[in-house]
Amino acid sequence: MIDLKYLQNNFDDASTKLQKKGVEISTLEQLQILFKILKKHNVTLEAMKAEQNSMSKLFGQYKREGKDISELKVKVDANKEAMLPLQEKAREAEVALYEVALAIPNFPDDAVPEGADEEDNIELRKVLELKNFGFEPKEHWKLAEMNGWIDFERGVKLAKSRFSILRGEASRLERALINFFLDTNTQKGFVEYSVPFINNAAMLQGTGQLPKFGDDLFKIEDEDLYLIPTAEVPLTNMYHDEILTEQELPLLMTGYTPCFRKEAGSAGRDTRGIIRQHQFNKVEMVAIAHPDKSDEVFELMVENASDILTALGLPHRVVELCGGDLGFSAAKTIDLEVWLPGQNQYREISSISNTRDFQARRAKIRFKDGKKNRFVHTLNGSALAVGRTIVAIMENYQNEDGSIEIPEVLKKYM
């Protein structure tokens, strides 16, 4: 959630920033009004409560001393009655405020490039030369068929479209990649976790998926539970509603989980192959950092993900997202896009974001800065998306006859 006090005191600046993310000024004006109303109600209500408390204390004292209480009772009853409608109003104001506030995206950093969509993203650098195949490289779904690596039809039979089955060597490759990623991340200082793949609604609100993006989530029937769309949710929310010490920051975490997404708005996109599935595996990095240090941690995460691709011999480019392409929670995002020769294009394989204090505010993750509690910064990034790495290996390591080499660094894992 954005800092409502900041919005209150720097309205012009805040609204300029949020226009980069397509937020209407009228929405922000409404939010500002709701915030003022709630504050006003709370101030009067607190004063009335204080009055009520002191009269109640007197009440007990009178009784002990055997004094007459009838007059006091009239006053106390009147005050109580006067509070009721105000309490109701304050409650309504709070509900209305949060309904709007929870749907407002994060401020982009000042340095984030202007732009409307991915066309305006900035390529920072390319890593590794593209390979010259000397023949027409095939797309991964063609290679999957030739090698018997992916069973698309039976995956659909078991669940529905956008589910698939990896077979034999492909399945082993997936297992090898997960281990390779986790080992690499651990060497960089990230602590490995195995977490629940189902989280409750409060956690999904903490990282920003709820309430606005519930349509993208698989919900457990009759329960307050959802399949996680990314390990970012459980890893970040491990510290939900906690106050950390400054010494334990930064907390660097990594974990492998399957991810479940409805892909509600993606009908017709990437329908062939396993680029876009309802269930996919991912190894995630999450960091909880001191606000003054989160930029350093961000660089570490980008470098780590890029190094993994380099170790796998996969050409890729590093792209900074423009304001219009930033996700809901992100203040800044760098995508790593891997080269897919079969598709003749770069495709996202990792996305690393600094959410600053946006998620920390929602999830109430703070640290002790002297006597004061301050919000931490939270960061997340893939290292890496496993399914898409398999695609990239298939397309980049294919031979003319359709056979696929295994990258050198993975051989000890196979």
Added chain:
RNA sequence: CGGGAGAUGUCAGAGUGGUCGAAUGUGCCGGUCUUGAAAACCGGUGAGGGUUAUACCUCCGGGGGUUCGAAUCCCCCUCUCCCGGCCA
């Protein structure tokens, strides 16, 4: 899933309608004593919000109710432990 017990400050643990934000012990901080430490003794010490700082509000697992007033009474939920069932 069935039966029983429980949830209070760092921890342990009292408190069954007002003087309770909460006894006592423990831990922690400071002091006395000591060459130094330990022990002993004395003093201080819960959390969140809010404020420049005070005031003030909230918090005894969570939510609702009764009452002028709730840790304490009533209802619902969650979690933990024990017993039984089922089970990887």
